[in-house]
Amino acid sequence: MKALVYHGPGSKSWEEKPKPVITHPADAIVKIYKTTICGTDLHILKGDVPEVTDGRILGHEGVGIVEETGSAVSNFKKGDHVLISCITSCGKCSYCKKGMYSHCGNGGWILGHLIDGTQAEYVRIPYADTSLYPIPAGADEEALVMLSDILPTGFECGVLNGQVKPGDTVAIIGAGPVGLAALLTAQFYSPAEIIMVDMDDNRLEVAKTFGATHTINSNQVNVVDEIKKITASRGVDTAIEAVGVSATFELCQAIIAPGGVIANVGVHGKSAQLHLETLWSQNITITTRLVDTVTTPMLLKTVQGNKLKPGQLITHRFKLNDIIQAYETFGNAGREKALKVIMTNE
């Protein structure tokens, strides 16, 4: 089969690889139908994720069709249309039992990381019963690719951890795909105001059409001042950090109201200053989270009930065979006005 293979920092190719086979009774082999590229894939290609070694097939998102199942798989059978979760969950370790699949003792984020991933014609999914989700008949499968990672990430790490409530004021720092996913899913809870902060006017325009009540270009104005104006100096109830750098995390500390929550979504490479000298008495909460994908069944229901339209995040479409070109587009997201790109295995 063909697959997108990592060959060390800066090097990747679309090449022939052996088709995966069942190696454990709980495995399934899935024929990929549609997949996408994540910002994390770009990090891997830069060499920022050293656990990923030469020869690894990348990708941790996608939908497909079950090709074969191991003897212990009971929820799925050949021919079933399935959503692949970016997080593999064994369903039987102590972390899985408490819904923290991200720290599964036998899985977690392994696809396109520690084992071969979804940017290929076929993928092996361990613990298929608890790592795949059935796609309802008639669903928009392309849109559901957004449920592999980006929607649960924005929702669980940003919105749920951020405790967004009706009537609240929410700020989301970063209008990339995950920040926009937080914007879409924050609206499940009817906050009164959602303030979107970014440096890219195009993304802020998109944010407006997605439901942001205010947008702030942090290159043009002082964000703290603007937010104080909007909130009568009180600050926001929830600040969602969806960038992953110290400066934006420290911005969150400057805009949070007493009693508020800072929910970190971004992947950080460095530490940040935590201003305990002012925050110690402010009754705030800070959370971090690697997505657990525990809300995937619920997100599927909201898509079915038309409360969530994840297809809005897709800006470009390619054949799977043209994945190198898709990487080119996604790697120049600003210039290309790209959010999520879809590759279809035709």
Next chain:
Amino acid sequence: MKALVYHGPGSKSWEEKPKPVITHPADAIVKIYKTTICGTDLHILKGDVPEVTDGRILGHEGVGIVEETGSAVSNFKKGDHVLISCITSCGKCSYCKKGMYSHCGNGGWILGHLIDGTQAEYVRIPYADTSLYPIPAGADEEALVMLSDILPTGFECGVLNGQVKPGDTVAIIGAGPVGLAALLTAQFYSPAEIIMVDMDDNRLEVAKTFGATHTINSNQVNVVDEIKKITASRGVDTAIEAVGVSATFELCQAIIAPGGVIANVGVHGKSAQLHLETLWSQNITITTRLVDTVTTPMLLKTVQGNKLKPGQLITHRFKLNDIIQAYETFGNAGREKALKVIMTNE
């Protein structure tokens, strides 16, 4: 001043009464601007609420303008536009401290019940600082009358107690004003499906325009069968009882899914059968509640943020002087297609 006075079962009149005066340092006198009639007022007039005695001014809803304040009132001053809560809260008893204002040791539901109420030109509000809410400049004051009782009742007793969540299936039994208030506020949490059940086709039509995804006329079909069809036999996650009779409470028991919540909103005059012989193992929760109005500030914010449009519930408008006629209309709600009637003190 003029006021609507109860004179025993079946008897009321619009008559001259002394203007109220401050009797305690925490009191305020409010000039009524707009008020409305509640189903409970009709119950009182039938003689169903024996604590209400001859001579009592009825009414527990309304907006107005502060006329005078006692020496201990600090949140309000003459001229402030205020929303009157149906629940009086002293803010300093053990129940108020835990947010259960309905059981306030010094207040609770007393307006138009144990003390004179809001269907008058003026009303005395005890514990004004904690029983009135400031109306933001520019707000639609008429719509805010719905926040005195009906919206917090539907929301707190139905939606919050019912634990409505994104993706859920909710059934609301009873499409009267409070059931419709539950329908409007349930949507704060983005359930996938809201099934409205009533016997009145007009109200079910209204429910559809208010966001119900399914409506069932219980006079025409078997409700349990219909709900089983909609939910693939599973039942609903939340059943909200907004009628107040045994039959509808028992219906809720027949349609609730394992793990679901039955939230009682209705005022009941009789006991109901609780089918513990089947429900003991179904992991369900049943809640009751007299509205606490603890969510009033939040509801005000959702109205300001345009997430809630309570004015939709108003079907008829009168001058306060024509309140007898307003009672006539509201008392024949089915024939008049009346939901809430507004009386304005011009």
Next chain:
Amino acid sequence: MKALVYHGPGSKSWEEKPKPVITHPADAIVKIYKTTICGTDLHILKGDVPEVTDGRILGHEGVGIVEETGSAVSNFKKGDHVLISCITSCGKCSYCKKGMYSHCGNGGWILGHLIDGTQAEYVRIPYADTSLYPIPAGADEEALVMLSDILPTGFECGVLNGQVKPGDTVAIIGAGPVGLAALLTAQFYSPAEIIMVDMDDNRLEVAKTFGATHTINSNQVNVVDEIKKITASRGVDTAIEAVGVSATFELCQAIIAPGGVIANVGVHGKSAQLHLETLWSQNITITTRLVDTVTTPMLLKTVQGNKLKPGQLITHRFKLNDIIQAYETFGNAGREKALKVIMTNE
């Protein structure tokens, strides 16, 4: 092997049966070391549980040693000492994923009910990885038999559902083994008062040594009056029904404080009156639950940390071969002053 076999209402025998074998990759065969008898087993023997058919091996509690595992079992291997949960959980259906193992689509309460149980020399445990728990080295295995059913039942259905909190006043109606399990585990949350109600003076004496602050013999005094005295007429914060008859459930309604919780633990055969005519405005919560055993790992930790001493519930010990005599003793619990009886497979 030898096993206790049900032969229709009133009939059981200790007889030879084939040793169970692995029938699914997720199965394990466990050699029973210690088991016990549940009140439910007595109900089955009376014919009250018609799903149990002639030939069924009874019993859903016990500890043992893994004898053999299916190919998909990864948490356990031959020789491991294990605690058997009364609830079988597949770990991969929608109910298991939300921690409601009691309603597992592939399991639930099936042991000694729909499949052969633990009152035998060997038992087959389906979904072993998610239905067995490892016993720490050096643990008191006899005491852990109480964690198969009785402790999680009292804790989850009574204490957790009852929302027991520090400083609260709790009433537990019924001082049988499950009521006493609720008494022991309620103390995890340091309520100020625990009132135990029963008709058996011996059990009330036991309750005192287990931590009850007050005991009431319902044959001798008026329970409602006594509880009003203890609570200055306010009622209790939590009422735990651990009997399973209408009268005790109705008693809970008479003693609950505004804002309180009635947690039903008892298995009911009939409906009860729910006094909505008074309770509609009392802001109460009523819960039902079949035990999920989702807290078993936590209960194991409290036993290891010496916060819970479940061995206190054991009053009689037998050889497994003498199980008929053990049934005799347990069946006359009042006369024999029996709580839980242990049978050891030597």
Next chain:
Amino acid sequence: MKALVYHGPGSKSWEEKPKPVITHPADAIVKIYKTTICGTDLHILKGDVPEVTDGRILGHEGVGIVEETGSAVSNFKKGDHVLISCITSCGKCSYCKKGMYSHCGNGGWILGHLIDGTQAEYVRIPYADTSLYPIPAGADEEALVMLSDILPTGFECGVLNGQVKPGDTVAIIGAGPVGLAALLTAQFYSPAEIIMVDMDDNRLEVAKTFGATHTINSNQVNVVDEIKKITASRGVDTAIEAVGVSATFELCQAIIAPGGVIANVGVHGKSAQLHLETLWSQNITITTRLVDTVTTPMLLKTVQGNKLKPGQLITHRFKLNDIIQAYETFGNAGREKALKVIMTNE
């Protein structure tokens, strides 16, 4: 009357001051019976709290007897024995209504800070109805002085925010009075293990008698290594920071398990490094809080129910007239083996 008066950094005196008078209808004047000294008082005396100005009477803890009440006070009358909360709550601002008294728009921490405090023969308490608590007849009033500040601080900021649960492993960094208060109240929730960390062997000995299961002297061993040994390398579920310096806050980050909570209690003067480069994916929660004293009524109940014995924290007793000597002892807490000192107004 006599009072302990601050006269700028390093300077205090026990001197004559005018007896306070009612200045607002919600005030009460309380005759101090017993008071104590807080670590914060020492900070003020060093000049670390510049809002405290020359002439201020210090102290924010104590019990006393109501001497006089304003016209709006209804919960208390002359002669009532009362507990004074360190936090003044108006009961009617938006923060008070959500139980965040620490940020009360009209109060918060003002006693001995922005208005005169409790280290005097009399004190004026604003918003008396919501800032004083009735002392039950027969209570140990001396022990209740611990409920003015230290117990609610350890409990709310450490234990409640730290989400301590039955079976958990908890580490408390700092065995001073507040750390020990957290230790006492953590036991309300029956954690399996409580590890106490300090540099003072005497305080660690006290911690053992108060219920610590493990103690670590951070001067003698590597704390991270020790805690890894105790927790099988997993880390702790809850880490409570009760010192207030960057190093101990960073220690908490090194010992927290995935999914755990770091609850900050300490008063910090500087920022700390937050290691987002490792913590971003660890699903942790960090909280800060100025005590709200919202749990004071509950703490009173646990003292009455004998679940909490706060008198254990008192090591030294003085006459109020000897307060200068009491400061001397408390200021040399290590050498004097002092925890809390009590001064009695005889």
